[in-house]
Amino acid sequence: MATRSGAVLASGTANAAKFVVAALAFTAAYAGLSAYGIASSAQAPAPAAVSLSAEETPVTTALTARALAAGTVTVSALPAGPGCLKPYVARTLLINPDPGRTVSYSWKLARWSPSAKTWRTYFVDYSGFAGARGTAEWEATVSGNPGWYRVELAVEGAKTVKSDRFQVSC
Known part of the structure:
Protein backbone atom coordinates (compact mmCIF):
# COMPACT_ATOMS: atom_id res chain seq x y z
CA MET A 1 0.00 0.00 0.00
CA GLN A 43 -2.01 56.21 -32.63
CA ALA A 44 0.64 55.65 -35.25
CA PRO A 45 3.32 58.36 -35.22
CA ALA A 46 3.56 60.64 -38.19
CA PRO A 47 5.81 59.17 -40.88
CA ALA A 48 9.26 60.66 -40.66
CA ALA A 49 12.38 60.12 -42.69
CA VAL A 50 15.23 58.60 -40.74
CA SER A 51 18.59 60.20 -41.30
CA LEU A 52 21.95 59.96 -39.64
CA SER A 53 22.61 62.61 -37.04
CA ALA A 54 25.83 63.51 -38.85
CA GLU A 55 23.75 64.49 -41.88
CA GLU A 56 21.36 66.61 -39.83
CA THR A 57 24.01 68.47 -37.84
CA PRO A 58 24.88 71.11 -40.47
CA VAL A 59 21.20 72.02 -40.92
CA THR A 60 20.62 72.27 -37.17
CA THR A 61 23.78 74.33 -36.74
CA ALA A 62 22.67 76.71 -39.49
CA LEU A 63 19.25 77.07 -37.86
CA THR A 64 20.71 77.68 -34.43
CA ALA A 65 23.12 80.28 -35.78
CA ARG A 66 20.20 82.20 -37.25
CA ALA A 67 18.37 84.14 -34.56
CA LEU A 68 14.78 83.02 -34.12
CA ALA A 69 12.25 85.76 -33.62
CA ALA A 70 8.75 85.63 -32.19
CA GLY A 71 6.14 86.15 -34.89
CA THR A 72 8.18 84.53 -37.68
CA VAL A 73 8.43 80.95 -38.88
CA THR A 74 11.66 79.76 -40.48
CA VAL A 75 11.53 76.72 -42.77
CA SER A 76 14.62 74.80 -43.86
CA ALA A 77 15.08 71.64 -45.89
CA LEU A 78 16.64 68.60 -44.27
CA PRO A 79 18.67 66.07 -46.27
CA ALA A 80 16.37 64.34 -48.76
CA GLY A 81 15.25 60.82 -48.03
CA PRO A 82 15.00 57.92 -50.46
CA GLY A 83 12.93 58.42 -53.58
CA CYS A 84 10.93 61.61 -53.44
CA LEU A 85 10.83 62.12 -49.67
CA LYS A 86 11.45 65.79 -48.85
CA PRO A 87 11.74 66.51 -45.10
CA TYR A 88 11.51 70.08 -43.79
CA VAL A 89 11.91 71.63 -40.35
CA ALA A 90 10.01 74.72 -39.20
CA ARG A 91 11.16 76.69 -36.16
CA THR A 92 10.03 79.74 -34.23
CA LEU A 93 10.32 81.40 -30.85
CA LEU A 94 7.16 81.39 -28.74
CA ILE A 95 6.62 83.89 -25.93
CA ASN A 96 3.98 83.11 -23.33
CA PRO A 97 2.33 86.25 -21.88
CA ASP A 98 1.19 84.20 -18.86
CA PRO A 99 4.06 81.81 -17.91
CA GLY A 100 1.86 80.07 -15.35
CA ARG A 101 -0.50 78.90 -18.10
CA THR A 102 0.03 76.31 -20.83
CA VAL A 103 -0.01 77.60 -24.40
CA SER A 104 -1.47 75.35 -27.09
CA TYR A 105 -0.49 75.75 -30.71
CA SER A 106 -0.83 73.96 -34.02
CA TRP A 107 1.40 73.59 -37.03
CA LYS A 108 -0.10 73.31 -40.49
CA LEU A 109 1.61 72.46 -43.75
CA ALA A 110 -0.49 74.07 -46.49
CA ARG A 111 -0.21 73.41 -50.24
CA TRP A 112 -1.19 75.90 -52.95
CA SER A 113 -4.03 74.64 -55.13
CA PRO A 114 -3.74 76.24 -58.59
CA SER A 115 -7.24 75.12 -59.57
CA ALA A 116 -8.95 76.54 -56.46
CA LYS A 117 -6.48 79.43 -56.15
CA THR A 118 -6.23 78.91 -52.38
CA TRP A 119 -4.00 77.28 -49.75
CA ARG A 120 -5.25 73.84 -48.71
CA THR A 121 -4.26 71.95 -45.59
CA TYR A 122 -1.80 69.15 -46.34
CA PHE A 123 -0.79 68.09 -42.82
CA VAL A 124 -1.57 69.30 -39.24
CA ASP A 125 0.11 68.71 -35.88
CA TYR A 126 -0.74 69.98 -32.37
CA SER A 127 1.48 70.77 -29.41
CA GLY A 128 1.94 73.09 -26.46
CA PHE A 129 4.31 74.25 -23.74
CA ALA A 130 4.39 75.91 -20.34
CA GLY A 131 6.86 78.60 -19.37
CA ALA A 132 7.81 82.13 -20.33
CA ARG A 133 9.33 81.32 -23.71
CA GLY A 134 10.21 78.29 -25.77
CA THR A 135 11.62 77.32 -29.13
CA ALA A 136 9.07 75.38 -31.15
CA GLU A 137 10.30 73.01 -33.84
CA TRP A 138 8.28 70.84 -36.19
CA GLU A 139 9.34 68.41 -38.90
CA ALA A 140 7.09 67.61 -41.85
CA THR A 141 7.77 65.40 -44.84
CA VAL A 142 6.36 65.82 -48.35
CA SER A 143 6.33 62.65 -50.40
CA GLY A 144 5.88 62.68 -54.16
CA ASN A 145 3.65 65.75 -54.29
CA PRO A 146 5.50 68.65 -55.91
CA GLY A 147 4.11 72.16 -55.63
CA TRP A 148 4.20 75.31 -53.51
CA TYR A 149 3.93 74.94 -49.73
CA ARG A 150 4.01 77.09 -46.61
CA VAL A 151 3.96 76.43 -42.88
CA GLU A 152 1.35 78.10 -40.69
CA LEU A 153 1.59 78.38 -36.91
CA ALA A 154 -1.62 79.08 -34.98
CA VAL A 155 -1.02 79.94 -31.32
CA GLU A 156 -3.96 80.00 -28.93
CA GLY A 157 -5.06 83.61 -28.45
CA ALA A 158 -2.82 85.05 -31.18
CA LYS A 159 -2.96 85.55 -34.92
CA THR A 160 -1.72 82.85 -37.29
CA VAL A 161 1.88 83.27 -38.46
CA LYS A 162 2.79 82.06 -41.95
CA SER A 163 6.18 81.20 -43.38
CA ASP A 164 7.39 82.25 -46.79
CA ARG A 165 6.24 79.86 -49.46
CA PHE A 166 8.69 77.24 -50.73
CA GLN A 167 8.64 74.95 -53.73
CA VAL A 168 8.90 71.17 -53.51
CA SER A 169 9.99 69.41 -56.67
CA CYS A 170 10.74 65.80 -57.34
Whole structure:
Protein backbone atom coordinates (compact mmCIF):
# COMPACT_ATOMS: atom_id res chain seq x y z
CA MET A 1 0.00 0.00 0.00
CA ALA A 2 2.84 2.40 0.78
CA THR A 3 4.21 2.10 -2.76
CA ARG A 4 0.81 2.71 -4.32
CA SER A 5 0.34 5.91 -2.23
CA GLY A 6 3.84 7.04 -3.20
CA ALA A 7 3.07 6.46 -6.90
CA VAL A 8 -0.21 8.40 -6.64
CA LEU A 9 1.55 11.23 -4.78
CA ALA A 10 4.37 11.34 -7.37
CA SER A 11 1.96 11.37 -10.34
CA GLY A 12 -0.17 14.05 -8.62
CA THR A 13 2.90 16.21 -8.07
CA ALA A 14 3.91 15.75 -11.72
CA ASN A 15 0.41 16.72 -12.87
CA ALA A 16 0.44 19.75 -10.57
CA ALA A 17 3.83 20.80 -11.97
CA LYS A 18 2.50 20.42 -15.54
CA PHE A 19 -0.56 22.49 -14.59
CA VAL A 20 1.63 25.25 -13.10
CA VAL A 21 3.83 25.33 -16.23
CA ALA A 22 0.73 25.46 -18.47
CA ALA A 23 -0.77 28.27 -16.36
CA LEU A 24 2.49 30.26 -16.58
CA ALA A 25 2.64 29.75 -20.36
CA PHE A 26 -0.98 30.91 -20.72
CA THR A 27 -0.34 33.95 -18.52
CA ALA A 28 2.76 34.89 -20.52
CA ALA A 29 0.87 34.52 -23.81
CA TYR A 30 -2.01 36.61 -22.49
CA ALA A 31 0.34 39.34 -21.25
CA GLY A 32 2.11 39.35 -24.62
CA LEU A 33 -1.16 39.66 -26.54
CA SER A 34 -2.38 42.38 -24.17
CA ALA A 35 0.81 44.36 -24.68
CA TYR A 36 0.49 43.84 -28.43
CA GLY A 37 -3.13 45.04 -28.34
CA ILE A 38 -2.19 48.14 -26.35
CA ALA A 39 0.73 48.90 -28.66
CA SER A 40 -1.33 48.43 -31.81
CA SER A 41 -4.21 50.54 -30.50
CA ALA A 42 -1.94 53.55 -29.98
CA GLN A 43 -2.01 56.21 -32.63
CA ALA A 44 0.64 55.65 -35.25
CA PRO A 45 3.32 58.36 -35.22
CA ALA A 46 3.56 60.64 -38.19
CA PRO A 47 5.81 59.17 -40.88
CA ALA A 48 9.26 60.66 -40.66
CA ALA A 49 12.38 60.12 -42.69
CA VAL A 50 15.23 58.60 -40.74
CA SER A 51 18.59 60.20 -41.30
CA LEU A 52 21.95 59.96 -39.64
CA SER A 53 22.61 62.61 -37.04
CA ALA A 54 25.83 63.51 -38.85
CA GLU A 55 23.75 64.49 -41.88
CA GLU A 56 21.36 66.61 -39.83
CA THR A 57 24.01 68.47 -37.84
CA PRO A 58 24.88 71.11 -40.47
CA VAL A 59 21.20 72.02 -40.92
CA THR A 60 20.62 72.27 -37.17
CA THR A 61 23.78 74.33 -36.74
CA ALA A 62 22.67 76.71 -39.49
CA LEU A 63 19.25 77.07 -37.86
CA THR A 64 20.71 77.68 -34.43
CA ALA A 65 23.12 80.28 -35.78
CA ARG A 66 20.20 82.20 -37.25
CA ALA A 67 18.37 84.14 -34.56
CA LEU A 68 14.78 83.02 -34.12
CA ALA A 69 12.25 85.76 -33.62
CA ALA A 70 8.75 85.63 -32.19
CA GLY A 71 6.14 86.15 -34.89
CA THR A 72 8.18 84.53 -37.68
CA VAL A 73 8.43 80.95 -38.88
CA THR A 74 11.66 79.76 -40.48
CA VAL A 75 11.53 76.72 -42.77
CA SER A 76 14.62 74.80 -43.86
CA ALA A 77 15.08 71.64 -45.89
CA LEU A 78 16.64 68.60 -44.27
CA PRO A 79 18.67 66.07 -46.27
CA ALA A 80 16.37 64.34 -48.76
CA GLY A 81 15.25 60.82 -48.03
CA PRO A 82 15.00 57.92 -50.46
CA GLY A 83 12.93 58.42 -53.58
CA CYS A 84 10.93 61.61 -53.44
CA LEU A 85 10.83 62.12 -49.67
CA LYS A 86 11.45 65.79 -48.85
CA PRO A 87 11.74 66.51 -45.10
CA TYR A 88 11.51 70.08 -43.79
CA VAL A 89 11.91 71.63 -40.35
CA ALA A 90 10.01 74.72 -39.20
CA ARG A 91 11.16 76.69 -36.16
CA THR A 92 10.03 79.74 -34.23
CA LEU A 93 10.32 81.40 -30.85
CA LEU A 94 7.16 81.39 -28.74
CA ILE A 95 6.62 83.89 -25.93
CA ASN A 96 3.98 83.11 -23.33
CA PRO A 97 2.33 86.25 -21.88
CA ASP A 98 1.19 84.20 -18.86
CA PRO A 99 4.06 81.81 -17.91
CA GLY A 100 1.86 80.07 -15.35
CA ARG A 101 -0.50 78.90 -18.10
CA THR A 102 0.03 76.31 -20.83
CA VAL A 103 -0.01 77.60 -24.40
CA SER A 104 -1.47 75.35 -27.09
CA TYR A 105 -0.49 75.75 -30.71
CA SER A 106 -0.83 73.96 -34.02
CA TRP A 107 1.40 73.59 -37.03
CA LYS A 108 -0.10 73.31 -40.49
CA LEU A 109 1.61 72.46 -43.75
CA ALA A 110 -0.49 74.07 -46.49
CA ARG A 111 -0.21 73.41 -50.24
CA TRP A 112 -1.19 75.90 -52.95
CA SER A 113 -4.03 74.64 -55.13
CA PRO A 114 -3.74 76.24 -58.59
CA SER A 115 -7.24 75.12 -59.57
CA ALA A 116 -8.95 76.54 -56.46
CA LYS A 117 -6.48 79.43 -56.15
CA THR A 118 -6.23 78.91 -52.38
CA TRP A 119 -4.00 77.28 -49.75
CA ARG A 120 -5.25 73.84 -48.71
CA THR A 121 -4.26 71.95 -45.59
CA TYR A 122 -1.80 69.15 -46.34
CA PHE A 123 -0.79 68.09 -42.82
CA VAL A 124 -1.57 69.30 -39.24
CA ASP A 125 0.11 68.71 -35.88
CA TYR A 126 -0.74 69.98 -32.37
CA SER A 127 1.48 70.77 -29.41
CA GLY A 128 1.94 73.09 -26.46
CA PHE A 129 4.31 74.25 -23.74
CA ALA A 130 4.39 75.91 -20.34
CA GLY A 131 6.86 78.60 -19.37
CA ALA A 132 7.81 82.13 -20.33
CA ARG A 133 9.33 81.32 -23.71
CA GLY A 134 10.21 78.29 -25.77
CA THR A 135 11.62 77.32 -29.13
CA ALA A 136 9.07 75.38 -31.15
CA GLU A 137 10.30 73.01 -33.84
CA TRP A 138 8.28 70.84 -36.19
CA GLU A 139 9.34 68.41 -38.90
CA ALA A 140 7.09 67.61 -41.85
CA THR A 141 7.77 65.40 -44.84
CA VAL A 142 6.36 65.82 -48.35
CA SER A 143 6.33 62.65 -50.40
CA GLY A 144 5.88 62.68 -54.16
CA ASN A 145 3.65 65.75 -54.29
CA PRO A 146 5.50 68.65 -55.91
CA GLY A 147 4.11 72.16 -55.63
CA TRP A 148 4.20 75.31 -53.51
CA TYR A 149 3.93 74.94 -49.73
CA ARG A 150 4.01 77.09 -46.61
CA VAL A 151 3.96 76.43 -42.88
CA GLU A 152 1.35 78.10 -40.69
CA LEU A 153 1.59 78.38 -36.91
CA ALA A 154 -1.62 79.08 -34.98
CA VAL A 155 -1.02 79.94 -31.32
CA GLU A 156 -3.96 80.00 -28.93
CA GLY A 157 -5.06 83.61 -28.45
CA ALA A 158 -2.82 85.05 -31.18
CA LYS A 159 -2.96 85.55 -34.92
CA THR A 160 -1.72 82.85 -37.29
CA VAL A 161 1.88 83.27 -38.46
CA LYS A 162 2.79 82.06 -41.95
CA SER A 163 6.18 81.20 -43.38
CA ASP A 164 7.39 82.25 -46.79
CA ARG A 165 6.24 79.86 -49.46
CA PHE A 166 8.69 77.24 -50.73
CA GLN A 167 8.64 74.95 -53.73
CA VAL A 168 8.90 71.17 -53.51
CA SER A 169 9.99 69.41 -56.67
CA CYS A 170 10.74 65.80 -57.34
